Amino acid sequence: xxxxxxxxxxxxxxxxxxxxxxxxxxxxxxxxxxxxxxxxxxxxxxxxxxxxxxxxxxxxxxxxxxxxxx
Amino acid sequence: xxxxxxxxxxxxxxxxxxxxxxxxxxxxxxxxxxxxxxxxxxxxxxxxxxxxxxxxxxxxxxxxxxxxxxxxxxxxxxxxxxxxxxxxxxxxxxxxxxxxxxxxxxxxxxxxxxxxxxxxxxxxxxxxxxxxxxxxxxxxxxxxxxxxxxxxxxxxxxxxxxxxxxxxxxxxxxxxxxxxxxxxxxxxxxxxxxxxxxxxxxxxxxxxxxxxxxxxxxxxxxxxxxxxxxxxxxxxxxxxxxxxxxxxxxxxxxxxxxxxxxxxxxxxxxxxxxxxxxxxxxxxxxxxxxxxxxxxxxxxxxxxxxxxxxxxxxxxxxxxxxxxxxxxxxxxxxxxxxxxxxxxxxxxxxxxxxxxxxxxxxxxxxxxxxxxxxxxxxxxxxxxxxxxxxxxxxxxxxxxxxxxxxxxxxxxxxxxxxxxxxxxxxxxxxxxxxxxxxxxxxxxxxxxxxxxxxxxxxxxxxxxxxxxxxxxxxxxxxxxxxxxxxxxxxxxxxxxxxxxxxxxxxxxxxxxxxxxxxxxxxxxxxxxxxxxxxxxxxxxxxxxxxxxxxxxxxxxxxxxxxxxxxxxxxxxxxxxxxxxxxxxxxxxxxxxxxxxxxxxxxxxxxxxxxxxxxxxxxxxxxxxxxxxxxxxxxxxxxxxxxxxxxxxxxxxxxxxxxxxxxxxxxxxxxxxxxxxxxxxxxxxxxxxxxxxxxxxxxxxxxxxxxxxxxxxxxxxxxxxxxxxxxxxxxxxxxxxxxxxxxxxxxxxxxxxxxxxxxxxxxxxxxxxxxxxxxxxxxxxxxxxxxxxxxxxxxxxxxxxxxxxxxxxxxxxxxxxxxxxxxxxxxxxxxxx
Numbered sequence: 047x048x049x050x051x052x053x054x055x056x057x058x059x060x061x062x063x064x065x066x067x068x069x070x071x072x073x074x075x076x077x078x079x080x081x082x083x084x085x086x087x088x089x090x091x092x093x094x095x096x097x098x099x100x101x102x103x104x105x106x107x108x109x110x111x112x113x114x115x116x
Numbered sequence: 117x118x119x120x121x122x123x124x125x126x127x128x129x130x131x132x133x134x135x136x137x138x139x140x141x142x143x144x145x146x147x148x149x150x151x152x153x154x155x156x157x158x159x160x161x162x163x164x165x166x167x168x169x170x171x172x173x174x175x176x177x178x179x180x181x182x183x184x185x186x187x188x189x190x191x192x193x194x195x196x197x198x199x200x201x202x203x204x205x206x207x208x209x210x211x212x213x214x215x216x217x218x219x220x221x222x223x224x225x226x227x228x229x230x231x232x233x234x235x236x237x238x239x240x241x242x243x244x245x246x247x248x249x250x251x252x253x254x255x256x257x258x259x260x261x262x263x264x265x266x267x268x269x270x271x272x273x274x275x276x277x278x279x280x281x282x283x284x285x286x287x288x289x290x291x292x293x294x295x296x297x298x299x300x301x302x303x304x305x306x307x308x309x310x311x312x313x314x315x316x317x318x319x320x321x322x323x324x325x326x327x328x329x330x331x332x333x334x335x336x337x338x339x340x341x342x343x344x345x346x347x348x349x350x351x352x353x354x355x356x357x358x359x360x361x362x363x364x365x366x367x368x369x370x371x372x373x374x375x376x377x378x379x380x381x382x383x384x385x386x387x388x389x390x391x392x393x394x395x396x397x398x399x400x401x402x403x404x405x406x407x408x409x410x411x412x413x414x415x416x417x418x419x420x421x422x423x424x425x426x427x428x429x430x431x432x433x434x435x436x437x438x439x440x441x442x443x444x445x446x447x448x449x450x451x452x453x454x455x456x457x458x459x460x461x462x463x464x465x466x467x468x469x470x471x472x473x474x475x476x477x478x479x480x481x482x483x484x485x486x487x488x489x490x491x492x493x494x495x496x497x498x499x500x501x502x503x504x505x506x507x508x509x510x511x512x513x514x515x516x517x518x519x520x521x522x523x524x525x526x527x528x529x530x531x532x533x534x535x536x537x538x539x540x541x542x543x544x545x546x547x548x549x550x551x552x553x554x555x556x557x558x559x560x561x562x563x564x565x566x567x568x569x570x571x572x573x574x575x576x577x578x579x580x581x582x583x584x585x586x587x588x589x590x591x592x593x594x595x596x597x598x599x600x601x602x603x604x605x606x607x608x609x610x611x612x613x614x615x616x617x618x619x620x621x622x623x624x625x626x627x628x629x630x631x632x633x634x635x636x637x638x639x640x641x642x643x644x645x646x647x648x649x650x651x652x653x654x655x656x657x658x659x660x661x662x663x664x665x666x667x668x669x670x671x672x673x674x675x676x677x678x679x680x681x682x683x684x685x686x687x688x689x690x691x692x693x694x695x696x697x698x699x700x701x702x703x704x705x706x707x708x709x710x711x712x713x714x715x716x717x718x719x720x721x722x723x724x725x726x727x728x729x730x731x732x733x734x735x736x737x738x739x740x741x742x743x744x745x746x747x748x749x750x751x752x753x754x755x756x757x758x759x760x761x762x763x764x765x766x767x768x769x770x771x772x773x774x775x776x777x778x779x780x781x782x783x784x785x786x787x788x789x790x791x792x793x794x795x796x797x798x799x800x801x802x803x804x805x806x807x808x809x810x811x812x813x814x815x816x817x818x819x820x821x822x823x824x825x826x827x828x829x830x831x832x833x834x835x836x837x838x839x840x841x842x843x844x845x846x847x848x849x850x851x852x853x854x855x856x857x858x859x860x861x862x863x864x865x866x867x868x869x870x871x872x873x874x875x876x877x878x879x880x881x882x883x884x885x886x887x888x889x890x891x892x893x894x895x896x897x898x899x900x901x902x903x904x905x906x907x908x909x910x911x912x913x914x915x916x917x918x919x920x921x922x923x924x925x926x927x928x929x930x931x932x933x934x935x936x937x938x939x940x941x942x943x944x945x946x947x948x
Contacts, residue, residue, distance in 0.1 A: 048615075048633050050715055078123035079509060079531065086535035091596060094543070095636065097662055098600050100714040101655040102615065102639055106725055109616055109627040109645035 048103060053096055060092040122504045124513070124531040126681070127524055127933070128464045130499035133471075135459040137448070137488040141479050142457050144213040145488050146441045146939070148478040153940030154471055156500060157461040160449040169446040177225065178442060182435045184228040188424050189432070191235065195418070199425045205570070207430040212438065215483045224434065231424060238417045245410050250344055251381075252403045254312045254355065257340050258383045259396045261357040262310050265336050266389070308361045308387075309371045313380035315339065315354040321378050325360065328370055334361040359385075437941055444939055462499055462936065468492070498524050501933035507565075509534060511586045519921040520931035525681060527674045529925055536667065536924075537916055538589035543663065544855035544912040545590070546597030547863060548604040553905050555591025558584050590913075600637040601856070605900070606863040608640040616641035649857075656853040658710045664849025664923070665703045668842075671927035672696055678928065690773040694766040695838055695927075701759040701766075703846050706732055709748060723747060735760060770835045775828045782824065837926070845923040851915050859908050866904065870896040 067084035071077055122128060133155070137145050149155050161169065192199045210220055313321055318337060325333060337358035344353050358380070360371055375382055386392055448457040463471055472490050479487040501521050505513045509530070515537070516530035545551070561568060561584040573581055580587070602608045615634050616627035618641075627641050634640070638655075642648040672695060679687045709728055718725045726746040734743065740757035874892045879885035 048631055048717075052635070073121065075121045075504075076506070077121060078125055079534065082125075082531055083535050086532065086539075090535065090539045093663065093666065094597065094600055094659070097659045098637055098655070099633070099635070100711060101658065102633060103714060104717040104719070105629070105651065106718055107647060107651060108629065109641045109651070110647050111618060111625050111627070111645045 050100075050103070053099060056092060056095065060088050063088045122466060124503055124505070124509060124528055125677075126526065126528060127501040127503055127522060128466060129525070130462050130502060130936070131465045131468065132493040132495045132497070132499070133461060133463050133468065134491040134493055135457075135461070135475075135488055136451075136491070137457045137459060138484065138486045139455060139457060140484045141482045141486065141488060142445060142448070143217065143441060144478040144482040145475055146444050147213045147437070148474040148481075149471065150437065150440060150444075150939050150941045152467075152470065152474050153938050153942055154467045155461045155463045156936055156938045157444055157447050157459055159447045160458065160460055161447065166446075170448075170450065171442045171445050174442045175439065175446070178435060178439045181225055181228050181431075182439065184232045185428070185431050185435055187232060188235070188421075188428055191239075192421050192425055192428070195421065197418075199418070199421050201425045201428050203570070204429040204433055207427065210430055210434050212434055213478070214481045217482075221434075221438070224431065228431070231420070235417070235420060235424075238413060238420065242410065242413050242417065245406060245413065249403065249406045249410060252399055252406065253344070254340075254381060255383050256396065256399045256403065257355075258310055258312060258357050258385060259392055259399065261338050262359050262385050263389070263392060264338075265359045266387070268336075307363065307368055308359055308385070309368060309375060309382060310357070310359040310385045311375060311380045311382035312340070312355045312357055313337075313375070313378060315356050317378055317380075318356050318358070321358070321375070321380070324374055324378070325371065328374060329362065329367055332362060332367060333371070335359070440939065440941070460493075463938075464502055464504070464936075498933070500524070500936040501526075502936035503528055503530065508585045511583045512537065514582075515586070515917060516920065517935070519925060520929070521933040521935050523930045523933045526930055526933070527677050527928065529671075529674070529920070529929060532670075532674075533920055535589070537920055538586065538593045540663075540667075540852065540919055541590045541912050541916040542593035542597040543660075543852045544915060545594045545859060545909065546601040546603060546856055547606075547859065547904075548595050548598030548609075550605075550859075550863075550900070550905050550908075551591050551594025551596075551598050553591075553901060554587055554909060555595065558588035558591055562588065590909075601860070602638040602640055602643070603860060603863070606860070606867045608638075608643040610640050612636065614639050614641045652860075653853070653857065656856055657850060658714075660849045660852040661703075661846060662707050662710060663852065664846055665699075665707045667849070667919075667924060668845060668927055669696075669699065669704070671924040672699060674928040678930065686774065686777055690777065691770065691834075694769040694773075698763050698766040698770070698839065699842055701763045702732075703842065705756075705759050713748060767835065767839060770838065771831060775824075775831050778827055779824060841926060845926070848923055849919065851919070855908075855912055855915060859904070859912070862908065863900075863904055866896065866899055870899070 064085050067088070068081060071081045071084070135145075166172070192201065210224065211217065212220060322335060325335065335358060337356045340355050340357060344355060345351075360375075362368055362371055372382060386395065445457070448459045450456075451458055468490065475488045475490065479485070501524050503513050503517075503522075512534045513528075513530040516528075516533050522528055522530075542551070561581055565584075568581055598604060599609075612635055613632060615632050616629055616639060618625045618627050624646075627645070638652070642651055672692070675692050675695075676688065679685065679692065706728065709731065713725065713728060716725075723745060726748050728748075731742075731746065731748065734746075735756045739760045740753050742753045742756070870892050871889075874885070874888040876885075879889055
């Protein structure tokens with residue numbers, strides 16, 4: 047599963063969540079605050095996950111563990 | 117505007133309102149508005165001396181009352197045994213509005229003065245009695261000690277004058293009637309002075325006396341064991357009893373003078389032992405009586421204070437409110453016939469209906485029939501900036517306001533900080549365990565909100581309580597980033613299958629990558645590996661740059677709503693677009709390269725993975741050419757040259773466009789024949805002092821004629837700041853990496869130095885194992901909370917805040933507004 051596909055999939059999921067929160071947050075004195083908070087949360091969480099996933103997709107070095115009898 | 121909801125995106129629209137308030141209802145109207153907390157009043161009498169204002173008399177009376185209330189509070193505070201003060205929410209309210217208001221205030225005034233008079237008189241009598249008691253106690257000591265001196269000296273006398281009897285009493289009874297000529301007392305040839313003096317003065321006293329009397333004296337002194345309390349200062353003083361024997365009137369007079377000058381107190385002691393015994397009895401009796409009286413006075417004073425304590429808080433509240441009301445009334449202007457007060461102030465446009473309702477309510481309460489009239493004015497003055505926050509957004513808005521109050525109707529960075537601030541904090545703090553600890557702390561503070569708000573925490577705990585919602589989000593995001601970093605108290609979680617397998621060999625083993633990738637977060641295979649830090653450093657550094665560039669781009673885009681709202685389309689073309697192109701062509705390109713390099717499988721590629729840092733440096737030093745073997749993609753040289761060219765164009769674009777356009781407008785205005793004010797005409801200015809010419813409005817309005825040189829300088833500074841800032845701010849985001857590395861290492865060191873020693877294969881089998889685990893565990897937990905959560909937490913808080921203030925705000929924030937400070941009674945409850 048070492049492909050870029052999950053990145054794109056999660057991007058679409060996040061975009062969907064952001065659109066949903068932009069549309070479905072009820073009107074009220076806190077609408078702008080809640081909407082902004084949800085949009086930013088989804089975006090930030092996706093970004094962080096995406097970066098971590100992509101950094102480990104094709105790593106250049108491999109982990110070296112000192113053996114038990116080292 | 118009224119049917120739209122308020123938003124935190126910009127500051128609220130404010131209107132300048134004018135109130136016409138009939139004098140009868142003025143006090144109650146201001147009280148209502150104070151309870152509402154929606155109007156900021158302007159001072160309409162700026163040139164009037166505070167002593168000449170209309171309501172100076174009332175304020176003076178309120179000040180007297182405030183002084184009395186403060187006096188009571190001090191007296192209650194000074195009591196050693198705590199006197200209970202009934203808290204405000206438990207006290208019966210005093211009605212200070214309405215027709216009976218004046219009566220209530222008058223009553224309060226008389227009550228306060230009555231109580232003060234009584235308390236003061238009790239205090240003075242207590243002081244007097246204490247002083248007298250002190251004197252009597254000293255006299256008693258003197259009597260007792262001197263008795264000993266006399267007995268001792270008597271003993272000596274029997275050695276010298278053997279014709280002396282044992283008891284001097286019968287001789288004395290006859291002697292003192294006949295010995296008027298013989299000042300010698302009690303068969304002694306010596307006369308004496310007795311009294312008390314402070315212990316510290318004794319050596320000096322002795323020396324002075326020795327010098328003055330040339331050694332012709334005999335002095336004896338002893339300590340008084342118990343100290344004396346000085347009631348006014350509360351200090352303890354230690355005293356000694358002294359008795360000085362000398363011969364001759366002149367010497368005695370000198371001794372008396374010296375003693376008095378050194379602050380000693382002299383007591384008349386009778387040399388006759390019987391008489392002394394009588395005095396002692398008398399003194400003891402009087403002392404007992406005095407102590408009873410003192411005790412009773414103390415009791416009644418305490419009762420008085422307890423009664424005062426019942427109502428003290430409500431008095432303080434009333435006095436503060438009344439003072440604020442009258443100070444506000446002083447800002448108003450009397451109209452011509454002194455029947456109405458005119459007030460001017462700022463209020464949110466949205467709240468004008470509420471204010472009108474409040475005014476009508478005040479009219480009804482006060483029983484008059486003429487309501488105050490509210491009138492909106494049009495003005496060019498800049499209104500105050502008001503962000504309507506609730507208890508959740510208040511903390512975030514405050515920390516962003518500490519950088520500067522946003523300009524009126526500017527985009528509010530506080531709105532976005534609600535999420536970006538805890539998120540950037542969490543990037544630096546990422547640990548599931550630590551995040552849980554601070555989340556739990558925040559949840560506790562939120563659930564106990566009401567109780568903690570009333571309890572009045574100290575200054576430090578109060579700060580933490582004020583930011584409880586910030587801490588809540590910080591904790592939640594920290595748990596998320598902890599899952600991503602796969603770090604819980606320096607251990608990892610194996611939630612999914614790792615992507616690496618380690619073959620079974622002795623000695624060092626290298627992991628082998630399969631097809632599967634760890635789907636969420638950092639692969640646990642890196643934990644405990646020798647080169648784990650190499651990988652995680654590279655990963656975190658690149659992540660910091662990517663997050664930083666995205667945050668800065670976002671902040672830059674916040675310029676657009678400002679330019680659109682303030683109708684400055686020029687700024688979009690002259691400022692925003694070149695800035696965006698400059699930022700993206702260098703650092704946006706870097707981010708894309710980072711992501712691209714991560715997406716290539718280098719094991720299958722023909723070239724070795726190039727270093728991105730060298731690539732960026734080479735892009736500037738050797739534009740257009742890429743060293744063979746270090747290419748990231750085809751056509752790289754050409755693309756980089758184009759991007760460098762774009763960035764290069766942006767600098768003069770940013771530098772020149774706006775000043776040129778302004779200069780062009782100025783030329784057009786000049787060519788049409790208008791002359792700027794303030795240029796030339798110096799001769800006229802001196803003569804006419806504004807009498808014959810219309811003087812321009814205050815400096816911040818009507819600024820068509822700014823100095824062109826200033827504009828150029830401003831733009832130069834702006835350009836240099838932005839371009840250099842791009843580079844330095846991008847590098848500044850590397851603190852996200854640095855702090856998260858420090859946090860992880862600290863956490864690991866703490867574990868290895870504490871719990872790693874007590875956890876072994878046989879910890880849980882022996883009792884010593886359990887005890888060791890318990891003790892070490894307690895220490896580990898304490899260090900975790902204080903060092904890792906509180907200290908590191910504060911550090912990450914500060915750095916995340918700095919990133920918002922400097923890196924993000926410099927891209928869009930204008931600032932320069934002034935905060936909306938309405939007349940509000942809500943704040944005074946918390947102040948003591």
